[in-house]
Amino acid sequence: MLTHRAAWAMMEPRHWIASPAVTLEGNRIVSVAGGSRARTQGPVVDHGPGVILPILVNAHTHLSLSALRGRLPWDRGFVPWVQALMKERAALSEAQALGACGKAVEEMTRRGVGAVGEFGPHVAVEKALGPSPLAARVWLEFFGDARRLPPLPGDTQGISWAYAAHAPHTVSPGGLCRIREQDRRSGRPFCLHLAESREEVLFLEQGGGPWAEFLASLGLDFSAWGLPVGSPVAYAHRLRLLDSNTLAVHLTQAGEEDLDLLAGTGTRVCVCPRSNWNLHRRLPPLEEMVRRGLEPALGTDSLASVHTLDLFDEMGFVAEQFPGLSPDTILAMVTLWGARALHLPGRGTLIPGSRAGLIFVGLEARNPSEAALRLVYGEFERVIRLEAPSIGKEETRGL
């Protein structure tokens, strides 16, 4: 047994405790109590002014693109960015890609991330994730018809695998359904990028535009895709891709009817606002998502479209851009809602019985509102991980 004390604890979003005593046994939270009711067991570590909270969840990133940090143009449009990404990625050696991936994992670990949604990897990211304290949901992405899906690697070292479709403007309708069905059959969550760019919308709604020209320039035949098919979200709904087993990422272009469809089907959603702003000069309809009870998770996206994988940077940006969202809501996005988006039960909360995955953030605050505000704006001295190194590893095994 080991007990951590501090000025505040955030058990779950909106559930704060003053003068908490958080007792751990191995990797499990045994008890959390506050003030005079707090009885300590075993050795006690008092961290002083600051907040104990669940580890943070970065629900969407592409670690294998980390070596592209600072190497791509963000201001020339989406298609030129994709073209530059393909060229630069092809020029990377495996060692370069994995070296940058390892640094990115360290960067996230230092800043309180304990679970990550990794999408697409074209190099063996498990070599960086496996030995790290991070739990990961890794989605292997597919393009085109996806006629043959190779078997997934086994779930070990805290890494749980699943299949993903890249997006509806890069995967045929048959491919989208095949990939989603494969995940459903094996009880794994499905993921896709959805309604991210104006180019994607033009392509699906009109069957033309810069994206059609780009695919044609690559020699890709999409004549059998049945275009036009309407808005990306309506199209995904018609293909029966939307339900609580699906995580839809971005939704920058989602309109009111799209959001109603997502909410009505219980689809999980994740947004990456800094990336969307850098690449598309547009933000996802985050306040409307929260109003509909969509519980959006937050992701940084990759270092090919943002400067850092730091969730405190992402939270600060969200707080500035969406003044209607409370700090508690923004903290929900990086804890409980992120864990739900990745289907990682027992994370994003300090409720007794859950697996311990917790951090301490040193800051001065007179009340929970002030503490929440300082957290989302990154106004603090330090982040300390309070979990044992093996904790993330046991958690996702067999999920």
Ligand SMILES: [Zn+2]
């Ligand atoms: Zn992505």
